[in-house]
Amino acid sequence: MPQPASETIPKKPSRIQLRNRRIILDAALDVFSQHGFRGATLDQIAEASGLSKPNILYYFDGKEAIHVELLNALMAEWLAPLTDLDPDGDPLEELLGYIRRKMEMSQAYPRESRLFAGEIIQGAPRMGPHLSAGLKPLFDEKCALIQGWMDAGRLAPMDPGHLIFSIWAMTQHYADFDAQVCVLMPDEARARDGATRHVEQMFRKVLTP
Amino acid sequence: MPQPASETIPKKPSRIQLRNRRIILDAALDVFSQHGFRGATLDQIAEASGLSKPNILYYFDGKEAIHVELLNALMAEWLAPLTDLDPDGDPLEELLGYIRRKMEMSQAYPRESRLFAGEIIQGAPRMGPHLSAGLKPLFDEKCALIQGWMDAGRLAPMDPGHLIFSIWAMTQHYADFDAQVCVLMPDEARARDGATRHVEQMFRKVLTP
DNA sequence: TCGTGCCTTGACCAAATGGTAAAAAACAAG
DNA sequence: CTTGTTTTTTACCATTTGGTCAAGGCACGA
Known part of the structure; x- marks a missing residue:
């Protein structure tokens, strides 16, 4: 078995990934802390971070995943x-x-x-x-x-x-x-x-x- | 001038009005205090109060009006x-x-x-x-x-x-x-x-x- | 009993929202 | 430059949400 079966391979994140995830989390902190989970919108986070909404969902599995993180x-x-x-x-x-x-x-x-x-x-x-x-x-x-x-x-x-x-x-x-x-x-x-x-x-x- | 011009006539509220406004406000307090303003929905308030959504809007001018009250x-x-x-x-x-x-x-x-x-x-x-x-x-x-x-x-x-x-x-x-x-x-x-x-x-x- | 005006509702709407698919663009390795 | 991968965007979708409207129900005084 060269690679372990049924295990997610971590794949170390690229520089861009690291940077954008940080940007998104920082923007999300702004938005979530001001409006609460249900009151915050992905569009607000997108605008605050300067990234497009689908791009944010490329880095995170969804609104809730960002909040949990x-x-x-x-x-x-x-x-x-x-x-x-x-x-x-x-x-x-x-x-x-x-x-x-x-x-x-x-x-x-x-x-x-x-x-x-x-x-x-x-x-x-x-x-x-x-x-x-x-x-x-x-x-x-x-x-x-x-x-x-x-x-x-x-x-x-x-x-x-x-x-x-x-x-x-x-x-x-x-x-x-x-x-x-x-x-x-x-x-x-x-x-x-x-x-x-x-x-x-x-x-x-x-x-x- | 029998009635004063350009003034809102208070028109004392009926028993039903008093009762339903109280019911709505109580339900809204539940919902707003749990989810915040933006997180709360009229449907939740409707369900919590046992009244229909349009009926709630009959008693209040809108979501914000309830919150302000x-x-x-x-x-x-x-x-x-x-x-x-x-x-x-x-x-x-x-x-x-x-x-x-x-x-x-x-x-x-x-x-x-x-x-x-x-x-x-x-x-x-x-x-x-x-x-x-x-x-x-x-x-x-x-x-x-x-x-x-x-x-x-x-x-x-x-x-x-x-x-x-x-x-x-x-x-x-x-x-x-x-x-x-x-x-x-x-x-x-x-x-x-x-x-x-x-x-x-x-x-x-x-x-x- | 009957009407008049207050109360209630079902059907509907436009905008917003979380999320998706696929193509385009940027990038990296050879 | 070429090729394969990662990143970004455009267009779109289904659902939810605040709110409207016209019609029906109901209470209550005459």
């Missing part, structure tokens, strides 16, 4: 900061560092944040497995870690799960509700830098034993 | 708790009461919360005026009130605007990201009751001077 890429990058929580570090500094990274990410990648938020709000129809299989174990692991820190008296006691939810809620809020923030707090510097400082200061107070 | 109703109810912040009350108890009411609302009306969230995430295309004209003045007024409390040393000092954002972020999170919460925290009682207690305890600590 975006969510996959998202999860990997999104989970990293939580993964990096170090059991051997100083609890307070570890968590504050996590919060800081999360704030930076939601400011640097608001589109990703909104894409994720939109998907969850709609009941995570295309992400259920990802949540259960990818996020859940990590969440449980870090909950246990934080609980350990609290039991040791190195953090103020509280429910670790709700603590993590609090952090997510606050860090995502500034990305997801940007339109609201911009209307209510027109001073951009106060909104951006103030947010980071406020959130950090707030959690420092909450977490200090 | 929902957002209007939403804003009124949504703003009430903030309006009720009493300058003469005890600062800490006033804010904790506000937080409690907000948590109750996001648990009692998750659809409204998601509808609002979806609209804001998409850049508030149908709510810009509402935000500037309705929410902004109230927001500024209450920011000033809280700032006064802080200046008087009755609350820990912080940016009042960001404080309000924090409250909104936390209270909305449990409604908007319910799908995520349910996966990560399957114990329903811990999720629901724990959330309220956690948020209240957290802000009590943050706000205490």
Whole structure:
């Protein structure tokens, strides 16, 4: 058997393929994050990417395939900061560092944040497995870690799960509700830098034993 | 002139009209909150309401009109708790009461919360005026009130605007990201009751001077 | 009971949408 | 240049979608 039977041969992608797939994904991120899955159209993605609609379908198996690919890429990058929580570090500094990274990410990648938020709000129809299989174990692991820190008296006691939810809620809020923030707090510097400082200061107070 | 010229005569709505408009709005809230504006279809609303599509268009001028009506109703109810912040009350108890009411609302009306969230995430295309004209003045007024409390040393000092954002972020999170919460925290009682207690305890600590 | 005006519906429409087929164009290897 | 492959486009299709229209049904006051 020279070539393995009934297996898809990967065939490494050409430079053009790599480039165009990236262009398409970037355009799709714009469109999906702004209109949600059902609200986004292939024509919009085509126009945003500068490619023709059939050409997009040459690179991806369909609208849903693009969306799924975006969510996959998202999860990997999104989970990293939580993964990096170090059991051997100083609890307070570890968590504050996590919060800081999360704030930076939601400011640097608001589109990703909104894409994720939109998907969850709609009941995570295309992400259920990802949540259960990818996020859940990590969440449980870090909950246990934080609980350990609290039991040791190195953090103020509280429910670790709700603590993590609090952090997510606050860090995502500034990305997801940007339109609201911009209307209510027109001073951009106060909104951006103030947010980071406020959130950090707030959690420092909450977490200090 | 028996009847005033060039003015729309209100013509009080019949019982049937009142009932069907309510039914339609309720069904539309289901559909819009789950799929967003562009993702929702009149057929879905028709099926959810048990009325035919043309019949729905008999009661409303179109898809957008239904959506706008929902957002209007939403804003009124949504703003009430903030309006009720009493300058003469005890600062800490006033804010904790506000937080409690907000948590109750996001648990009692998750659809409204998601509808609002979806609209804001998409850049508030149908709510810009509402935000500037309705929410902004109230927001500024209450920011000033809280700032006064802080200046008087009755609350820990912080940016009042960001404080309000924090409250909104936390209270909305449990409604908007319910799908995520349910996966990560399957114990329903811990999720629901724990959330309220956690948020209240957290802000009590943050706000205490 | 009868009509008048409110309510409901089936049939239909134009535009938009996700997707396809095949030919043309661009490109790479010899 | 020639040939085989990859990329792009043109033309097209079936379905869905928001919305219309005219005709039928129904309630309710006289």
